[in-house]
Amino acid sequence: MELQQETCDILIGILPLLGGWTLDLLLGDPSCLPHPVVWFGKMITWGENLLNCGKHRMLKGALMAITYITLVFLAGCVISQFAPILNIIIIFYCLAGTTLIREVRQVFLAVDRSLEEGRQQVARIVGRDTSGLSAQEVRTAALETLAENLSDGVIAPLFWWALLGAPGMLAYKMVNTLDSMIGYHTQRYKDFGCWAARIDDVANFIPARLTSLLMILVSGKLRLLGFVWRYGRQHASPNSGYPEAALAGILNCRFGGCHIYFGEQFDKPYIGEHEKQLDTDDMKKAIHINRMAEIIMIVLVCLSYWVCH
Numbered sequence: 001m002e003l004q005q006e007t008c009d010i011l012i013g014i015l016p017l018l019g020g021w022t023l024d025l026l027l028g029d030p031s032c033l034p035h036p037v038v039w040f041g042k043m044i045t046w047g048e049n050l051l052n053c054g055k056h057r058m059l060k061g062a063l064m065a066i067t068y069i070t071l072v073f074l075a076g077c078v079i080s081q082f083a084p085i086l087n088i089i090i091i092f093y094c095l096a097g098t099t100l101i102r103e104v105r106q107v108f109l110a111v112d113r114s115l116e117e118g119r120q121q122v123a124r125i126v127g128r129d130t131s132g133l134s135a136q137e138v139r140t141a142a143l144e145t146l147a148e149n150l151s152d153g154v155i156a157p158l159f160w161w162a163l164l165g166a167p168g169m170l171a172y173k174m175v176n177t178l179d180s181m182i183g184y185h186t187q188r189y190k191d192f193g194c195w196a197a198r199i200d201d202v203a204n205f206i207p208a209r210l211t212s213l214l215m216i217l218v219s220g221k222l223r224l225l226g227f228v229w230r231y232g233r234q235h236a237s238p239n240s241g242y243p244e245a246a247l248a249g250i251l252n253c254r255f256g257g258c259h260i261y262f263g264e265q266f267d268k269p270y271i272g273e274h275e276k277q278l279d280t281d282d283m284k285k286a287i288h289i290n291r292m293a294e295i296i297m298i299v300l301v302c303l304s305y306w307v308c309h
Helices: 002-027 036-051 057-082 084-094 097-113 115-122 135-182 194-219 224-232 241-251 280-308
Strands: 255-261 264-271
Touching (some): 002 084, 002 135, 036 135, 057 084, 057 135, 097 135, 115 135, 135 194, 135 280, 194 224, 194 280, 224 241
Antiparallel strands (some): 255 264
16 A cells, blocks of 8 residues: 555656656747746846946856856745646746757758758857858757757756756756856856856756767667767867767767857867768758657656655
8 A cells, every 4th residue: 555655656746747748749838928938038137237247247147146046946946835736837848859859940941941041040049140151050050059959958957857856947947048148258258157157067067968878879879989978078068069979970970160159259179070961861860869868868767756756
């Protein structure tokens, strides 16, 4: 009887995760619904406009980042305590696998119609200046983002759910949003966004490497472990290089190169050596790898919850 009760409790604990994940698979991020990341963005914009000036910008940026992350985590705890059914919605909003897959598909379809349309479409999912990109660079940018988003938008949120539940997942989303908005090495953000970028590096250290391992496992190309280890460390980011290297190895292509962010040029080390022309088949293969890695991660998280409870 006690065993049956324990099993029932475990299933009840896992159901919000499976429910939120299923909603993401079916719906992605519906544009007609309000999204917490939009609210996070408004908070960050308000704080940055208020604090990113004068002296002690690094300290003010650190205080803002830590305050926002703490507040979001506490809000998640309150929701989990008093309205646990809303955990399904939190998990749904914190996962971004389906939306990016749809966007990447649209990029490849758009660039096949016209280069300008492809540039406009890829600008929806990347932070770099896309106005001067070639068709190959548009496709490359989309696949780089797909690989990085598998870590940031799927594996990392699930990892933090396994550690800290829905509040941890929500706090991670704030960490990631802070980094995506102010975690740049530009003149404007290099001091104010320094802490946001470092916190994001720590939060993604394990998930990024786990993502690359899952991608390699589902591809069946275990020989790529050495490739990922070699090229993943060369990326300007301590984390993004690993999933990008995994996808570059699986597709036998090359990522990296010169990019423009906020009017400033950044030269990223190349990942891979084969300058292959990317096409729709590569996109479909990349999406398949993403989905399979996501499914395996869901299974692993559920098993870890079962073992720990």
